[in-house]
Amino acid sequence: MKRLLTIQDISCVGQCSTTVALPLISACGVECAILPPALLSNHTAAGFKGWSFCDLTAELPKVEAKWVEQDIKFEAFYTGYVCESHIDPILSIFKSCAKPDAVRIVDPAMADNGVLYRGFAADFPTKMARLCNGADYLLPNLTEAALLVGQEPKLSRYTQTEIESLIAKLHAIGAKTVVLTGVSFNENELGSAVSDGKTVEYDFNQRIPCMFHGTGDVFASVFAGAILRGKSALEAAALAADIVCEAITATDRDHWYGVSFEKAIFSLASALQ
DSSP, X not given: OOEEEEEOOEEEESSXXXXXXXXXXXXXXXXXXXXXXXXXXXXXXBTBSOOXXXXXXXXXXXXXXHHHHTTOOEEEEEEOSOOGGGHHHHXXXXXXXXXXXXXEEEOOOSEETTEEOTTOOTTHHHHHHHHHTTOXXXXXXXXXXXXXXXXXXXXXXXXXXXHHHHHHHHHHTTOSEEEEEEEOSSTTEEEEEEEOSSOEEEEEEEOOSOOOTTHHHHHHHHHHHHXXXXXXXXXXHHHHHHHHHHHHHHSOTTOTTSOOGGGGHHHHHHHTO
């Protein structure tokens, strides 16, 4: 059994970040270790009136030192929502706690719908780009991708030429494989573009006309687990999208703060038998 370390916050309520990653990666048949660089009472999206935030940056080097002391290493790393102060400690852990040929999966969870998440400074994308440099798999949405390469995000639909130009710029900042989410060329479909730097392949599902928080975390977590189980990037992206769609379909419309991914776990485990 392979061991993956996920590094992202714990939002105690909100079905996102670590509370999504741990069960979904485990359901893939992958050992999931966790390292939360921050603890929040709930996630920061609109709907919650506020949140508490406990910064655990100072603990990261202490954890790393104990892992090095005990020769604890990982076959893979998966990062999600992190802050600027976490980036240098994470890069250090990538070096000191990696098994040979360890895989780095980076979800630059920082923005959506044309804007940065609340709490991030305008220059944060340049900081996040440092974490993306050297990533084996980079999983941005369209807003995050544009910000990472210094472009103004588009709110209108991207053309295929624009998508593939954006992907080329993501490779230029150091990403080996790019999985760009939120891609759509017509109003009936939504999916991802997967590029190894040579070819771009697409996977689409029928668009579901609603929005839930945390779907990006579900996608990235399933993708990470599937990669560790030997799936190709395109296969992992397709499975992740299918699980997201099933979870959205199973979620009550008044369940505004997250997606009911728990109802899709059986399907995920069955797909990876």
